[in-house]
Amino acid sequence: MAFGTYKEVVSARATDKAIQKVAQDGGIVSALLCYALEENIIEGAIVAGDTEDAWKPEPTIAMTPEEIIAAAGTKYTFSPNAIRLKEAVRQYGLEKIGTVGTPCQIMGLRKMQSYPFATRFVADKLALIIGIFCMENFPRDSLKTFVEGKMNSSLENVNKMDIGKGKFWITDPEKESGLALKETHGYEQAGCNICLDYVAELADVSAGSVGSPDGWSTVFTRTDNGADIFTAAVEAGVIETKPMDDVKPGLELLEKLANGKKDKGQKEIERRVNMGLPSPF
Numbered sequence: 001m002a003f004g005t006y007k008e009v010v011s012a013r014a015t016d017k018a019i020q021k022v023a024q025d026g027g028i029v030s031a032l033l034c035y036a037l038e039e040n041i042i043e044g045a046i047v048a049g050d051t052e053d054a055w056k057p058e059p060t061i062a063m064t065p066e067e068i069i070a071a072a073g074t075k076y077t078f079s080p081n082a083i084r085l086k087e088a089v090r091q092y093g094l095e096k097i098g099t100v101g102t103p104c105q106i107m108g109l110r111k112m113q114s115y116p117f118a119t120r121f122v123a124d125k126l127a128l129i130i131g132i133f134c135m136e137n138f139p140r141d142s143l144k145t146f147v148e149g150k151m152n153s154s155l156e157n158v159n160k161m162d163i164g165k166g167k168f169w170i171t172d173p174e175k176e177s178g179l180a181l182k183e184t185h186g187y188e189q190a191g192c193n194i195c196l197d198y199v200a201e202l203a204d205v206s207a208g209s210v211g212s213p214d215g216w217s218t219v220f221t222r223t224d225n226g227a228d229i230f231t232a233a234v235e236a237g238v239i240e241t242k243p244m245d246d247v248k249p250g251l252e253l254l255e256k257l258a259n260g261k262k263d264k265g266q267k268e269i270e271r272r273v274n275m276g277l278p279s280p281f
């Protein structure tokens with residue numbers, strides 16, 4: 001199954017212009033977290049905040065909509081948001097926490113909830129888990145190497161990064177340029193090569209760009225909790241939706257990419273097992 005278990009899939013975007021301006025795609029992650037915060041469904045959210053070093057995100061406990069919106073946009077490097085979960089519960093005293101993460105990070109959170117070794121009374125405070133689609137991720141030094149070495153820019157100058165249409169795109173004040181993805185292969189973290197989840201199958205709600213037009217997101221509602229929060233946000237006018245069948249390129253492309261990732265990952269797992277290396281699955 002390419003997409004995992006889900007209730008509904010739609011194309012959607014935030015209606016708030018301030019979110020649209022800074023979001024990576026449809027701003028669904030930021031809009032949902034802000035809505036949940038304002039409705040007291042969550043009391044705070046762990047997001048990938050910016051630091052003084054360009055494109056070096058840091059897991060951040062956001063306590064206001066402004067802090068959530070300040071962390072919008074994709075950083076194509078690691079932001080292990082789960083590392084602040086215990087602090088959010090123990091030091092901040094939060095009883096209801098929202099968070100966002102790549103599929104592997106969501107897997108980690110669900111594992112914490114199912115086998116709470118050292119996370120008892122922590123992982124059950126997660127009230128909204130939003131997953132983002134993910135094909136691969138890069139160590140920050142890798143980003144630096146190909147942005148500076150192959151794209152003739154510097155991380156400090158880049159305003160936005162994006163992957164789409166077979167290229168890694170950067171926008172800096174002077175230009176937008178794309179690097180063919182075959183040039184970035186080998187720079188991804190090695191663990192991504194055995195990853196079998198593209199669309200964050202274990203999240204409450206997952207969102208990504210593939211399948212929907214620019215400025216919109218493809219969104220899966222998965223759990224009862226996720227579907228309830230998403231539906232309430234749509235009814236409140238915070239998010240607008242379109243049926244997937246009405247948008248291009250639609251689910252066919254997403255399915256192709258999700259299955260491609262699973263096949264490739266499975267082959268790499270088999271190759272490693274045949275070499276006598278351990279497999280986590």
Ligand SMILES: Cc1cc2nc3c(=O)[nH]c(=O)nc-3n(C[C@H](O)[C@H](O)[C@H](O)COP(=O)(O)OP(=O)(O)OC[C@H]3O[C@@H](n4cnc5c(N)ncnc54)[C@H](O)[C@@H]3O)c2cc1C
Pocket residue numbers: 022023024025026027028029030031047048049057071072073074075076077078079080081100101102132133134135136137138163207208209210217
């Ligand atoms: C490494 C990576 C690879 C991706 N690959 C794909 C892909 O192949 N196809 C696809 O459709 N989508 C991919 N995405 C997801 C996509 O780029 C957007 O994050 C997603 O569409 C949500 O957009 P939005 O406008 O709803 O979110 P926004 O409102 O812009 O919010 C994004 C949220 O994600 C958080 N965030 C940003 N970077 C990270 C990070 N590295 N780790 C954890 N949280 C983070 C931010 O703090 C923010 O809360 C990828 C994302 C990442 C981080």
Ligand code: SF4
Pocket residue numbers: 102103104105134135136137191192193195196197
């Ligand atoms: S490809 Fe998989 S392992 Fe790599 S960051 Fe994305 S979800 Fe995590």
